[in-house]
Amino acid sequence: MILVFEFLENFSLDNYLFDKTKSALLNWEKRLRITNGIARGLLYLHQDSRCRMIHRDLKPSNILLDKDMIPKIADFGMATLFESDGAEASNTSVAGTYGYMSPEYAIDMICSVKSDVFSFGVLVLEMISGKKNSDFFHTDEESLLNYVWRNWKEGKGLEMVDPVMEEASPSTFRPQEVLRCIQIGLLCVQECAEDRPPMANVVLMLTSDTTEMDQPRRPGFCVSRNRSSPKTRNEDTWTVTHVTLSAIETR
Template sequence: MISHIFLLLARHTKNDRRSKKLIVAIVIVSVAVMICIATFAFCLLRRIRKGRYRALLSFIRTSHFEESLNEKNAELPLFDFGTMAEATNNFSADNKLGQGGFGHVYKGSLKGKEVAIKKLSKSSCQGIQELKNEITLIAKLQHRNLVRILGCCVEKEEKMLIYEYLPNKSLDSFIFDGGKRSLLDWGMRYEIIYGIARGIVYLHQDSRLRIIHRDLKASNILLDAEMNLKISDFGMARIFGVDQVEDNTNRVVGTYGYMAPEYAMQGHFSIKSDVYSFGVLLLEIITGRRNGSHPQSPNLNLVGHVWDQWANDKAIEVIDPSLGSCYPTCDVLRCIHIGLMCVQDSAIDRPKMSAVVAMLENDSAHLSPPKQPAFIIMRANQTFESATSSTEPEGTVSINEVTFTMPHGR
């Protein structure tokens, strides 16, 4: 009987050992399978990610763009087309924020955050070049007064940029709207002027690169929920070397009314081209009018009208009536003075943006008398692009519907 019991215990112990070995074997195999699956998934995701970057790099290099990216400096997050479609409710018309020659802009939601998605039109050659430019620049620019780009999508024929969403849209929707213009008191307008100036100083001298924006205008100044401004749209921007201060181009791009005369007529641009555009923008903010034909001076645009009033000691008459009398007259007139210094005909006479910021910060800083600007009579706020013909000398362009005049102040 006892021997039988010992025999049963021996068999049970042997079975336990076999069971433990089986369990250990199952665990080892399971862990190995899980490791293999995880490794495969990691490699697959890495391959997909590299594939997207290769697509991005291929896209950047296809037309011999001036600066190629590599995987080390391609810091912009990449999203697939499906994510973009889901974020915008399949690019619903209800989500559309606006459109232009480049394509459409949609409001979307990514990971619970509101974004603006610029979807490039497949037929827009100009838009492709601008998108490449923004991708090249974006990882290198960080400033409170510059719009942030959160990512991009480059998948087959689809090309998109994802920006932070700014609910108050662009500055032109306020200053050129009779109903909304009164919402901007002088304090808010001054902060917008000052913020634009600081953003340009960053582009010209404080960032890792020296950048000429080339398309500063009211519609490219965006406003967040607290009315803080963000300079946007770097599609036409140009990168300068550390010691470079000017350049020439046969392809003049920009917007009527904001282009410096030397750039519009000769394709010559520099940091002073942005200074001119800033001056026009400053005068628009103060007057609440576009730089087009002025009703009180039909033969002059806004810049010409402001100069004419300034030369006749009537500059106070150009101030936006919607401001009422709730503004410091001396401060506003000082800003008009600065604006006229920025739109002087000769680029040499215009101050640098760092000097403009100093003038805005220090009321006691000396302001030199402005010289007459070159008045450009043209349709306001119309995008302009021109290239030289084969018969024109290099560095010159022909422009239709543009007239330069030099009227004398009384």
């Protein structure tokens, strides 16, 4: 058997986003276009595809770019199908990458379209900041989400923006548009899955400046439980690692 893939000249998004030299090629206009493309791709998987699915491992290394820097969601090895009349899929194990997993999935194995929304939110905040979520491990900030949330609450959202975007092309850098996207990212990573918007709403918010948005609530800072001692749900502490977990059993 032969598996045939489309040839994508620009490799994966992380090759540009987290490279100090190549990141200069991604001005704000290109980052927004890529973000919109990813959002539309997820909407297709969740709503419009004949086989509706949850990707479960959305991250920059799984976003491939063609010669025109148009994004393609890749690596469906961990994807899970779900019924058309439901938004959840049953799982007996956790599969994905810590740092992009929603808390309810990493802890309780509750997998839904809102799990992908959480991963998308992390990806959006990485696109804007130019920083990996894993860059914050073992620091006072603990995670990119904590860092962005603190700046947002203090009214200093633009302080977390990747300076390369403005330096590379000042004419395309639009602060109000960037702040709106930060807000969208924070809405996607809210701790409670019910609070996160569906991808249809996310696409609408990304493409319309007039669409009203709620104020985001506290993000799900964590993706892995520290089980060193028994705790109540509200007292849980969390750590984050950057590892891909694969489900061995068949789906």
